[in-house]
Amino acid sequence: METLVALIDPLAVIDGRKAFFLRDVFGGEVPLSCPYPPLELAFTAAVLREAEIPVEIVAANVLDLPHHKVVSRLSARPPSLVAFPSAWGSLEDDYLLLRMLREALPDTKLAIFGPNVTAEPEPTLKKSAVDFVILGEPEEAILLLAQGASPEVVPNLAWLEEDEVRQTERVFPEGWATYPLPARDLLPLDLYTIPFARRLPCTTMATTRGCPSACTFCPTHIWNKRTVRPRPLDLVMQEIDEIVQRYGFREVVIRDDTFTWNRERVIEFCSLLRERNHDLTWRCFATVNTVDRELLFAMAGAGCTQVCYGFESGDPELLSRSGKRTTVEQGRDAARWSHEAGLEISGTFLVGMDGETRETVNRSIAFAKEAKLDYLQVNVATPLPGTSFGRRQDKKGRNSDPRSFRWFGAATGETEGLGPDELIRESRRFYREFYLRPSYVAGRLRSRRGLQSLASHARLGLRMVRDTVL
Numbered sequence: 001m002e003t004l005v006a007l008i009d010p011l012a013v014i015d016g017r018k019a020f021f022l023r024d025v026f027g028g029e030v031p032l033s034c035p036y037p038p039l040e041l042a043f044t045a046a047v048l049r050e051a052e053i054p055v056e057i058v059a060a061n062v063l064d065l066p067h068h069k070v071v072s073r074l075s076a077r078p079p080s081l082v083a084f085p086s087a088w089g090s091l092e093d094d095y096l097l098l099r100m101l102r103e104a105l106p107d108t109k110l111a112i113f114g115p116n117v118t119a120e121p122e123p124t125l126k127k128s129a130v131d132f133v134i135l136g137e138p139e140e141a142i143l144l145l146a147q148g149a150s151p152e153v154v155p156n157l158a159w160l161e162e163d164e165v166r167q168t169e170r171v172f173p174e175g176w177a178t179y180p181l182p183a184r185d186l187l188p189l190d191l192y193t194i195p196f197a198r199r200l201p202c203t204t205m206a207t208t209r210g211c212p213s214a215c216t217f218c219p220t221h222i223w224n225k226r227t228v229r230p231r232p233l234d235l236v237m238q239e240i241d242e243i244v245q246r247y248g249f250r251e252v253v254i255r256d257d258t259f260t261w262n263r264e265r266v267i268e269f270c271s272l273l274r275e276r277n278h279d280l281t282w283r284c285f286a287t288v289n290t291v292d293r294e295l296l297f298a299m300a301g302a303g304c305t306q307v308c309y310g311f312e313s314g315d316p317e318l319l320s321r322s323g324k325r326t327t328v329e330q331g332r333d334a335a336r337w338s339h340e341a342g343l344e345i346s347g348t349f350l351v352g353m354d355g356e357t358r359e360t361v362n363r364s365i366a367f368a369k370e371a372k373l374d375y376l377q378v379n380v381a382t383p384l385p386g387t388s389f390g391r392r393q394d395k396k397g398r399n400s401d402p403r404s405f406r407w408f409g410a411a412t413g414e415t416e417g418l419g420p421d422e423l424i425r426e427s428r429r430f431y432r433e434f435y436l437r438p439s440y441v442a443g444r445l446r447s448r449r450g451l452q453s454l455a456s457h458a459r460l461g462l463r464m465v466r467d468t469v470l
């Protein structure tokens with residue numbers, strides 16, 4: 001069998017309905033209307049290509065290829081290795097795909113990765129047809145496996161030997177900083193939709209991996225263990241040049257967990273980007289304790305149009321228990337400075353952390369209104385295995401179903417005072433009370449840009465609700 005690697009972004013079917021997952025460090029379900037480009041697969045393909053290993057990416061989700069079509073496509077030219085990412089809600093469906101691949105391609109090695117299988121590799125090794133679970137980032141493990149390395153010398157790998165789980169050391173792959181630019185040319189780029197894009201075409205990129213914050217509910221630490229690893233800025237700029245000049249994108253969402261983790265680096269990023277004078281706007285994610293007025297003005301001056309802050313809660317006590325290490329006051333400052341710099345603010349909030357009540361939700365709603373956020377997203381806190389929030393809820397015997405972890409919409413979880421259904425109702429109340437205020441709608445309608453964005457947000461919002469909640 002020739003050496004050939006197939007990387008799949010699967011189309012899942014959950015309870016009889018098609019489902020898309022953002023199969024990255026978060027591993028949540030996303031609406032069918034918002035499939036993101038699989039950056040990790042594009043990086044893996046680039047790393048393999050650099051080593052002259054033939055590789056293809058099967059973007060089964062956006063190409064609408066159910067598992068049997070993927071299997072028959074791969075059977076025409078059997079790969080030596082097939083790998084794909086899993087997600088919290090897709091695991092059973094992933095097992096089905098693995099079984100179908102095993103039956104059709106008995107000589108092909110099968111590997112899976114993702115936050116869920118990294119947190120708990122044993123069930124997947126024992127219950128599925130997989131050969132290897134990759135713990136954390138996929139690129140280097142897939143490269144070594146494709147080169148025929150024996151599992152013992154592949155870091156971050158788990159496999160079964162005589163029904164016993166064997167596992168190599170967890171280390172951060174060193175290559176991330178110098179991986180070649182992600183192989184976007186292997187993706188059907190036209191078929192991806194980045195939610196709330198202000199300019200089209202829009203795509204995503206990553207300049208760092210990991211997050212310095214310690215949010216107890218966040219699955220990023222399962223992969224990254226609170227260590228931030230940046231790509232050198234010259235490589236980041238090369239990627240931006242390629243995004244603009246080769247692919248023609250006009251907006252990019254920098255999907256770093258916390259883009260602003262290092263102030264000096266952000267200032268340099270902005271200055272390098274300004275020198276290039278690209279027709280490109282960008283958005284990023286930040287924590288409120290890593291920004292200041294001057295930094296936000298520098299970002300706006302370099303084409304940044306929106307910052308998404310994880311405010312999480314307007315209740316000081318809940319916020320301090322979340323592990324975020326931010327304060328409500330810092331949130332107010334960040335919002336004020338962002339507006340002064342002309343940036344739109346989008347905020348994420350969690351409903352369902354330890355101690356959540358209707359009153360604490362009210363405080364979050366009041367904060368969101370007072371901070372004059374442009375947009376917000378409310379998630380129900382889902383206790384995920386491998387997170388400290390998940391472990392705590394588990395010990396308390398609280399309701400938990402990681403399969404329902406969603407980027408948008410409903411999920412499971414419960415607190416002392418609020419059950420799963422009430423948490424979902426509270427999250428919907430949050431949306432209603434924020435978005436359906438006359439002052440909010442009037443404010444959006446006042447400016448031309450606001451009107452356009454309100455229309456596009458409303459359209460996308462309705463599609464997201466239809467795709468995820470109904």
Ligand code: SF4
Pocket residue numbers: 211212213214215218219220257258287310324
């Ligand atoms: S700041 Fe965001 S990405 Fe970082 S740990 Fe907290 S929730 Fe996760």
